[in-house]
Structures are given as structure tokens and as C-alpha cells.
Amino acid sequence: MKINDDASIVLCGEAGQGIQTVEALLIRAFKATGYHIFSCKEYMSRVRGGENSTLIRVSSTPVRAFIERVDVLFALSPGAVEHMGGRVKDTLVIADEEFHEEGAISLPIMGEAEKLGGRIFANVVAAGAAANLFGVREETFNEAVRSLFERKGPDIVEADLRAGRKGYELGEELREHLEISIEPQPSVREHVVLNGTEAVGIGCIAGGCRFMSSYPMTPSTPLQVFISENAAEFDMVFEQAEDEIAAINMCLGASYAGARSLVATSGSGFALMEEAVGLAGMIETPVVIYIGQRPGPAVGLPTRTAQEDLNLALYAGPGEFPRAILAPGKLEDAPEIAAHAFNLADRYQIPVFLLSDQYLADLYYDLPAPLIGEEPSYHITRTWEGYRRFEFTADGISPRGIPGYGSGTVRVDSDEHDEEGLITEDLDVRRRMVEKRNLRLEMLRDDALKPEVYGDNSSALICWGSAYWPVREAIESSGADVSMVHFSQVYPLPHDTLELLESFDRTAVVENNYRGQFADLLKLEGFEADARFRRYDGMPFSVEGVAGFIEEVLL
Numbered sequence: 097m098k099i100n101d102d103a104s105i106v107l108c109g110e111a112g113q114g115i116q117t118v119e120a121l122l123i124r125a126f127k128a129t130g131y132h133i134f135s136c137k138e139y140m141s142r143v144r145g146g147e148n149s150t151l152i153r154v155s156s157t158p159v160r161a162f163i164e165r166v167d168v169l170f171a172l173s174p175g176a177v178e179h180m181g182g183r184v185k186d187t188l189v190i191a192d193e194e195f196h197e198e199g200a201i202s203l204p205i206m207g208e209a210e211k212l213g214g215r216i217f218a219n220v221v222a223a224g225a226a227a228n229l230f231g232v233r234e235e236t237f238n239e240a241v242r243s244l245f246e247r248k249g250p251d252i253v254e255a256d257l258r259a260g261r262k263g264y265e266l267g268e269e270l271r272e273h274l275e276i277s278i279e280p281q282p283s284v285r286e287h288v289v290l291n292g293t294e295a296v297g298i299g300c301i302a303g304g305c306r307f308m309s310s311y312p313m314t315p316s317t318p319l320q321v322f323i324s325e326n327a328a329e330f331d332m333v334f335e336q337a338e339d340e341i342a343a344i345n346m347c348l349g350a351s352y353a354g355a356r357s358l359v360a361t362s363g364s365g366f367a368l369m370e371e372a373v374g375l376a377g378m379i380e381t382p383v384v385i386y387i388g389q390r391p392g393p394a395v396g397l398p399t400r401t402a403q404e405d406l407n408l409a410l411y412a413g414p415g416e417f418p419r420a421i422l423a424p425g426k427l428e429d430a431p432e433i434a435a436h437a438f439n440l441a442d443r444y445q446i447p448v449f450l451l452s453d454q455y456l457a458d459l460y461y462d463l464p465a466p467l468i469g470e471e472p473s474y475h476i477t478r479t480w481e482g483y484r485r486f487e488f489t490a491d492g493i494s495p496r497g498i499p500g501y502g503s504g505t506v507r508v509d510s511d512e513h514d515e516e517g518l519i520t521e522d523l524d525v526r527r528r529m530v531e532k533r534n535l536r537l538e539m540l541r542d543d544a545l546k547p548e549v550y551g552d553n554s555s556a557l558i559c560w561g562s563a564y565w566p567v568r569e570a571i572e573s574s575g576a577d578v579s580m581v582h583f584s585q586v587y588p589l590p591h592d593t594l595e596l597l598e599s600f601d602r603t604a605v606v607e608n609n610y611r612g613q614f615a616d617l618l619k620l621e622g623f624e625a626d627a628r629f630r631r632y633d634g635m636p637f638s639v640e641g642v643a644g645f646i647e648e649v650l651l
Contacts, residue, residue, distance in 0.1 A: 097188055098275040101156050104165050105226060108149040108179060109172030111142045114219030117244070118170075119150045119460075121223040121260075124240035125232045126154050127289055127462055130280025134159040136459040138635065141314075141398045147179035154230055156279040160426070160461050160565035164638045168229070168274070170222050171197060172205070188274050190225070192218075201273060208262050217259040224263020229270045230278070237264065288465045292456040292562075295427040295466070296386070297322035299434025300358055301330050304472035305384070307350035308358045309335040309343045314398045315454040316360040316388035323358070340368040344383070348372060351381045352508065354476060354498035356438050360386040363405045364394055370412045373447055377417030377533065379508035380486065380494065382441035382448070385409075389453040391634050400634030401455035403561055403608035406617070409449040410587055416530065418444065418537045421587040422545070423451040425564030431466050433545070433584055439473050440543070444536050445496055451586070453608070455636040456562035479504025484515040488528060492535030537588060544590040551579035554601040555650045558625060560586050560614050563606050563637055570642035578650055586614060589621055597623045602650060604629055606642065 107118050119135055126133045134153040140146035151166075153159045166183045169176070171191040177184055177200075193202035203225065209218040220241070227237040241260050245253045290298075297319055300308075308327075310320045324334040333355075337343035340361055347357035361369065366387055376383050389405045391397040409421050420440050424430035434450060441448040479497035483504025487494045494515075497506045507517030512529060514520045550568055556579040559567045564582050571578050581597065583589070597603060597618070604627035605615035612628040629645045631637055 097273060098277070099167055100277045101279075102159060103154045103167045103230070103276060103278060104163055105152045105154065105168045105170070105230075106149050106166045106180065106183075107152070107170045107172065107222070108147060108176035110144065111140060111146050111148055112144040113172055114216070115148055115150050115172070118219045118223045118226070119152065120244055121220065121237070121240050122152055122226055123289055123460055124243060125227050125237045126152070126230065127284060127287065128236050128240065129232050130282055130284045131155065131278060132158050132281065132284055132462055133289070134161070134459070134461040136162050136455060136636070139399050147173060147175050149176075149180065154278055156281060158461075159569075161569045161639050162455070162566060162636050164640045168226075170226060171195065171200065172218065172222060190270065201270065203266050203269070205263075205266070208266070209259065212259050212262065213255060217256070220256050220259035221263035221266070224260040225267035225270060228264045228267025229274060230276055234261070234264050284462055286464075287462040289460055289462050290427050291458060291460045292427060292430065292452060293318040293322055293458070295430035296424065296434045296450065296452060297326070299431035299468065300384070300438070301326065301332070302431060302468045303435035303438030304356045304474075305332060305358045305438060306355040307333045307335075307347065308360070309337050309346035309350070310360045311337050311340050311343050311365065313362045313365040314388070315390055315457045316362050316365075316386060318457060319360045319386055319388070340365045341372065344369040344372040344385070345375075347383050348376055348379070348381050351383050352379070352498070354501070356382070356384075356442065356472075358384045358386060360388065362388050362390050363392045363396070363408060366405070366408060366412070374413030374415060374417075375510050376447045377413055377415065377419070378510055380445040380496075380533070381508070382445050384437045384441050384448050384450060386450045386452065388457050389451060391632070397634045399454065401453045401562075401608065401636050402632065402634065403451075403453060403563070403613070404632075405451065406586060406609075406613040409451060410617070417446070417533050418540060419447050419449065419587070420444075420540055420585065421449040421451060422584060423561035423586050424456070424584055425559075425561050425582055427461065427463055428466055429584065431468050432470060435468050435470050435472075436545070439470060442475050443473065443493075444540060445493065446536065451561055453562050476501065478502035479506065485517045486513060486515045486529070486532070488515060488532055491539060492532045541588045541591050544588055545585035546590055547581050547583045547593070547596065549579060549581050549596070553577045553579045555579065556581050556600040556603050557606050557642070557646070557650070558583075558597065558603055558618070559606040560584070563608065566637040566639055566642050567606055569639045570646060573639060574643040574646060576643075576646045576651060578646055583614070586617065593618075594622050602626050604645070604649060606637065606645075608632065608636065
């Protein structure tokens with residue numbers, strides 16, 4: 097068996113076996129070798145047992161998307177091969193000798209781990225074998241072990257080095273069965289490796305976030321962990337609230353006091369926040385809301401991926417008030433988009449949504465360090481005697497003061513109010529306040545992020561959020577004469593959206609939900625695509641799946 101340029105490894109085993117540790121080790125080792133890498137994972141909502149898998153792509157050229165193809169499978173549990181199903185075709189299967197897997201190469205992974213002190217070391221043994229198989233120098237792999245485990249102390253590091261060495265020895269046997277030709281690229285060693293959560297988190301920090309309050313909920317929890325771990329260094333406050341209702345209201349309180357604020361949740365957690373979203377709209381207080389999407393309804397599939405919450409973000413909260421919805425699709429611009437969310441919220445005094453999903457949040461790949469060109473722009477005014485928080489203005493944006501900054505009084509109320517923030521039943525004031533709040537929607541359209549157009553063809557795939565790389569790589573790998581139009585701002589859309597989309601002869605919308613929520617939103621804008629390609633089983637789009645759709649429908 098021979099692999100040229102682009103290889104895919106899948107590590108499959110039970111929850112608790114340390115599959116993520118293997119992923120972390122191999123990512124470090126492959127990058128240090130000079131390989132481009134991509135990884136993503138699918139896992140069950142279980143602490144122990146079940147079957148989880150991680151895909152790692154290793155290539156001499158940049159790779160960014162999930163593929164179905166499995167070149168090498170490390171089966172670390174008896175049910176691994178069955179779990180992978182039809183993806184195991186022309187695959188080199190490597191399984192522990194205890195499993196007696198037909199057609200597999202057997203290695204004594206568990207037995208060697210027990211000799212080293214327990215089955216807990218099986219993951220590092222497997223990682224060592226994989227590293228050798230893919231041409232990683234032993235010292236390079238050892239350095240990856242040291243960097244990953246050094247915080248656990250020298251005894252743990254030494255124990256895992258022994259496990260890695262044993263795995264590396266076992267890997268010698270595997271090289272007889274597989275010839276790999278992947279040319280290392282020296283420039284990769286200068287790259288950074290980020291996951292989607294880190295990319296968004298970096299952008300939040302760069303955007304001036306000073307307060308985050310959240311209640312843990314997959315797949316938004318990693319962002320909470322990232323912010324909490326970096327809070328002290330970047331002068332932020334992180335608060336784990338008792339529930340989602342408290343979390344978003346704490347953010348509104350912090351924002352009222354002048355701190356740029358962030359709350360993170362997922363679908364059913366956000367359902368508890370809807371009343372507070374309406375409050376943000378009524379008191380014109382900025383807040384950034386990160387929704388890590390997963391399949392619903394209710395608890396749904398807590399650890400899987402989806403793009404099902406566009407409508408939830410679009411229509412959350414009673415009444416009519418402006419909002420913006422951003423959906424980064426690639427790590428290269430996720431930091432910039434996240435930073436932009438805070439400036440947008442601050443300028444227009446509105447809630448701004450950042451839509452991600454489990455797939456984007458958890459995937460890793462290498463890239464040059466992303467640059468963030470947009471600096472925080474603040475729109476807070478020193479108040480004066482007679483200051484009116486909700487003063488009527490030509491553009492609908494009132495001067496925003498905060499308590500204690502100036503001599504004026506800053507009043508806000510969830511009831512309808514007059515310019516000073518005092519409750520009113522005056523119907524003329526009510527009419528003017530509704531108009532004032534919604535004036536900003538047209539300005540938001542003027543400032544909307546433009547969609548990215550890739551290619552210059554008469555047919556186009558339209559997508560948003562995390563579908564970016566599966567769609568683009570499918571177009572590139574198939575050589576199809578198809579363009580891609582990707583939206584990283586899904587609401588409000590730019591004024592020229594209709595003109596752009598109508599310039600194509602044939603179009604299809606690609607999204608991870610059943611109804612085609614973005615396609616429906618485009619229809620409200622006056623554009624109806626010729627076809628829709630949807631996936632809603634909890635898995636992300638694959639390059640092969642999109643390429644098959646292109647061939648079947650657009651060509």
C-alpha cells in the first residue's frame with residue numbers, strides 16, 4: 097500500500113482511552129516534521145465507553161476539511177472497525193492483538209502498556225507507532241511528549257517517554273505494510289496550530305472583551321475555558337454563572353457599566369436567554385453572544401455538529417429591534433470577525449451573535465499566524481447635566497454614557513421609556529422609539545461584511561459558517577467549474593447580495609440543517625437558489641459529499 101502527498105489517519109476507541117491525547121501528540125509531531133495537518137473529532141456524549149474517533153490529515157499541501165476516506169485506522173477498542181462502517185475501504189487497519197480483528201495488522205498495544213504500568217499508557221504507545229509509520233524522527237516525537245506532559249511533572253514525562261519509545265519500536269513493523277511519500281515543508285514549522293475555539297477566543301480578546309459570564313454547555317464550554325485561562329493576563333473578568341439566565345444578565349450589567357461583554361452557550365441554553373436578548377434590544381446595551389451550535393431540539397445530540405440555530409438567533413426576543421449575526425468559517429479570519437463583533441455591538445448598541453458549531457470549534461489546522469487589523473473602537477460618552485440616554489438622533493444612535501463617567505444620570509428600563517429612560521405610556525413616544533431602534537438596521541446593511549467569492553464560474557455553491565473549507569476543497573479537488581460564495585455575516589445581508597447571487601446561472605445552498613434556514617433567509621431577500629444540499633445527521637460536510645453533489649446537481 098502506498099500513499100502520496102495526502103494521508104488520513106483515524107484513531108478510534110472508547111471514551112476515556114485518551115484519543116485526544118494521541119491527537120495532541122501527533123499534531124505537535126507532524127507539524128514539527130514539516131507536514132501540513134488538519135484534525136477534527138466526533139464523539140459520543142459519554143464519559144466512559146462508546147466509540148469516539150479523531151481524523152488527522154497529513155499532507156505536503158494545506159488541508160483544511162473533513163474527508164470520509166480513511167487510509168490508516170488505529171482501532172483501539174473492539175468496536176472501532178464496526179463504528180467506522182463504510183469508511184473502512186482500502187484501509188490499513190491496525191488493531192490490538194487482543195481484538196483478533198480479521199484483516200488487521202495486530203500490535204500488542206495493550207500488553208506493552210500494561211508492562212509499562214497500566215493500560216493508561218496505550219494511547220501514547222499508539223501515538224509512537226503512528227509517528228514512526230509517518231516518518232517522524234524519534235527525537236521529534238519525544239519533544240512532542242515533553243511539551244504536552246511537562247506541566248504534569250518529570251515522573252509523568254519520563255513514563256510517557258518510555259511508552260512513546262515502545263510505540264515507536266512497534267511502528268517499525270508497520271512500515272513494511274505502508275509506503276508513505278509526503279514531502280515535509282520547512283515553512284510549516286513557522287506556522288501556528290489553532291482550533292476554532294482558540295481562533296474565536298483570540299479575536300474576543302483583541303476586540304476588547306473585558307467580562308465573560310457563562311454556564312457550561314457543549315460545544316461552547318471550550319471558549320469559556322480559553323477566556324478563563326487567559327483572563328488575568330488580559331485584564332478580563334470571567335464568571336461561571338449558576339445558569340444561563342444569570343449569565344446573560346450579568347453581561348448586560350457589565351456592559352451597562354462600560355465593560356465589553358461576552359456570553360457563550362449552545363441552542364437549548366440560549367433558549368433561556370431570549371428574554372434578556374429582548375432586554376438588550378430595549379435598553380440598547382451591547383453584548384456579544386457566542387452560540388456553539390449542535391443538533392436539537394432540546395438536548396439533541398450534545399457532542400455533534402449542526403447549523404440549526406440561525407433562526408433561533410435571528411428571531412430571539414419579543415418585539416422588533418436590530419441585531420447582527422456573524423458566522424466565521426475559517427481560522428484565518430475568525431479572530432478578525434470575532435473582534436469585529438465587539439466593535440459592531442459597541443457602535444450600534446445592539447446584541448451581536450457569533451455562530452460557531454462543534455465541528456468548527458474542535459477542528460485544528462496549521463496556518464500562518466492570523467493578523468487582526470481592526471482595533472477596538474469605543475463609543476462611550478462623558479455625560480453632562482441634562483443627559484438623555486435615549487435621545488432621538490438622526491441615525492437612531494443615542495450618545496451612550498455609563499454611570500459615574502460625567503455628571504449626567506444614566507437611566508435604562510425594560511419598559512418602554514422616553515429619552516431620559518423614564519417609563520412612558522405616551523403612544524407618540526412609543527412610535528418614535530420603535531423607529532429610532534430600527535433605524536440602525538439599514539446602517540448595519542451598509543457596514544455588513546461582504547461575502548467571499550471564490551472562482552469565476554457561471555454556477556455557484558452558496559454557504560455560510562463552517563461549510564467554507566469542505567465546499568472550497570471539494571471544488572478544488574474535483575476541478576469543477578463551480579464558484580463558491582461564502583457568507584461570514586448572515587444577517588443583515590449587504591445591499592448588493594441579490595445582485596451578486598443573480599449573476600450566476602445556477603446555484604445551490606449548502607448548510608448543516610434540515611430546512612435550509614439560510615436558503616430561506618435568502619428567499620426573504622428575493623433570491624431563491626436552484627437547489628439545496630443539506631446534512632442533518634450530526635456530522636459535518638465531507639469533501640467527498642460536496643464533490644458528489646456538485647457532479648450530480650450542478651454539472
